[in-house]
Amino acid sequence: MLRAKMSIATLGGTLSMQRTTPGAGITPVLGGEALLASTPALKELADVHVESLSLLPSASMDFDFLLTVLSWAKRQVAQGAQGVVITQGTDTLEETATFFEYLWDLDQPLVLTGAMRGADQPGADGRANVLDACRVALSEDSAKRGVLVVMNAEIHQALTVRKTHSLALQAFASPNVGPAGMIIEHRVHFSRPAAARKTVPWPVRTTQKVALLEAVLSADTTLVEQLVPLGYEGLVIAGFGAGHVSEQWSTVLEPIAAQMPIIVSTRCGAGSTASDTYGFKGGEIDLINKGLHMGGCLCPRKARILLWLLIGSDSAHELSRFV
Structure with a gap:
C-alpha cells in the first residue's frame, strides 16, 4: 500500500x-x-x-x-x-x-x-x-x-x-x-460539514495600498482626508458597534467612497455589522446609502486582505459577493 x-x-x-x-x-x-x-x-x-x-x-x-x-x-x-x-x-x-x-x-x-x-x-x-x-x-x-x-x-x-x-x-x-x-x-x-467557498483570482499587481483605520471616540478626520492624495486605493474601517462612525467621518467618507471601495467592519471582536437597524448619520443605513460596504462578520484585518486581493486582481466590482 x-x-x-x-x-x-x-x-x-x-x-x-x-x-x-x-x-x-x-x-x-x-x-x-x-x-x-x-x-x-x-x-x-x-x-x-x-x-x-x-x-x-x-x-x-x-x-x-x-x-x-x-x-x-x-x-x-x-x-x-x-x-x-x-x-x-x-x-x-x-x-x-x-x-x-x-x-x-x-x-x-x-x-x-x-x-x-x-x-x-x-x-x-x-x-x-x-x-x-x-x-x-x-x-x-x-x-x-x-x-x-x-x-x-x-x-x-x-x-x-x-x-x-x-x-x-x-x-x-x-x-x-x-x-x-x-x-x-x-x-x-x-463538527460540521465542509461549506461552499469563494476564491479570488490571483492578483495581477501587488502595489495597491489599502488602509485600515479604527473609529474611536472624538477622532479627527485628518487621516481619512489624506487617503486619496496619498495614493490609497481602498479603505477598511474598524467601526463602532454594528458598523458605525461619527457624523464627522460620515460626511468626509461620502466623496471618498465615490473614488475607492470602503468596507466598514465591527471593531468589537465578535458579532456582525448591521444593515437596516440604525438610522442616524454615521449609522450603517447612512453609510450604505453613501456607497460604503458593511463587512458582516468579517473582522477588519481580514476585510483589508480581501479588499487588497480584489483590487489587485481587478475584481473590486465583485466586493458585494464576499461581504
Whole structure:
C-alpha cells in the first residue's frame, strides 16, 4: 500500500525560536530539517517533504512573500502531496490564513500552525501543534475545506479564526462560530460539514495600498482626508458597534467612497455589522446609502486582505459577493 505524501514549509515564528545567548530573548533559528529531526513521529504519518522557506517573525512577512509561499504549496500538491502544512509565527497567523483562503482553489487541505512557546521553553507546544496539523492535512475529511488553522488541538476555519490572547496557549478562537473540529486521541473530528467557498483570482499587481483605520471616540478626520492624495486605493474601517462612525467621518467618507471601495467592519471582536437597524448619520443605513460596504462578520484585518486581493486582481466590482 502506498504511503501518503505531504509537504511542510517552515517560515519562522515562535515555533522556530530559542535563545542563542543566555539572558537574551528568543529569535528564529530552527529550520525545517531541525523540526523534522525533533519530531520523529512525523515520519510515521506519511512520507514527509519539508522545506525552510524563511526564518522570519511573522510581523515581517508581506503579501509578495506570501504569494511565493502559496505558489510553493500549489507545486507540492501538483507533485502528489495529499496535504500541505505551513508553520509560521502566530502574530499574523489569522491574516496569513485569510490571504491563503481567498486564493487556495484546490481540494487538498492547506493547514497552518505555529506555537505560543519557544522551542526551548518548558511545555513548548510547537511539535504537538505540527503533529496535529499534519493529521488534519492527511485526513480525508479535510478535503474541500480550504485553509485551516490548527492550534491547541482545535481546528479553525481561516475566515473565522482570531488570535484572542497575546501569550496563552489557548490563544486562538473563532468567536462567532466556534472551532470547526478537534483532534481527540490523535484522530481528527469535524463538527460540521465542509461549506461552499469563494476564491479570488490571483492578483495581477501587488502595489495597491489599502488602509485600515479604527473609529474611536472624538477622532479627527485628518487621516481619512489624506487617503486619496496619498495614493490609497481602498479603505477598511474598524467601526463602532454594528458598523458605525461619527457624523464627522460620515460626511468626509461620502466623496471618498465615490473614488475607492470602503468596507466598514465591527471593531468589537465578535458579532456582525448591521444593515437596516440604525438610522442616524454615521449609522450603517447612512453609510450604505453613501456607497460604503458593511463587512458582516468579517473582522477588519481580514476585510483589508480581501479588499487588497480584489483590487489587485481587478475584481473590486465583485466586493458585494464576499461581504
